Amino acid sequence: MAIEPTNIIYIAVSVGIISGFFIFAMYFYICRLRRLANEFRYESVRHELDEEEIEFKRSIEMQADDFDDMFNMSGNDLEFDSQDKDRLRMLDKYRNNLVAGVDADNDETDRNI
Numbered sequence: 001m002a003i004e005p006t007n008i009i010y011i012a013v014s015v016g017i018i019s020g021f022f023i024f025a026m027y028f029y030i031c032r033l034r035r036l037a038n039e040f041r042y043e044s045v046r047h048e049l050d051e052e053e054i055e056f057k058r059s060i061e062m063q064a065d066d067f068d069d070m071f072n073m074s075g076n077d078l079e080f081d082s083q084d085k086d087r088l089r090m091l092d093k094y095r096n097n098l099v100a101g102v103d104a105d106n107d108e109t110d111r112n113i
Contacts, residue, residue, distance in 0.1 A: 049057065
């Protein structure tokens with residue numbers, strides 16, 4: 001039984017397509033492995049601190065107590081003294097004058113329209 005020439009061509013084309021697909025798949029797999037290997041390359045990192053960093057860390061730890069004291073409010077700190085009350089009255093008077101001035105301007109504008 002002899003193989004016809006047209007069957008040989010079909011077999012050759014099929015083998016060529018399959019081998020081409022196999023070569024492409026292997027190339028893609030190798031490229032992916034190389035990319036992943038380069039992407040996740042681990043370099044050792046030094047975990048100890050040098051003298052300057054240790055000194056900075058100590059200074060921050062010392063300041064932490066100061067921050068806690070700064071925001072620690074007792075009942076005595078919430079009282080206003082006479083100077084604070086005078087400033088608050090002055091600000092309230094200033095705000096009232098501004099509001100009254102804006103209201104007066106709005107009334108004049110409404111009359112002109």
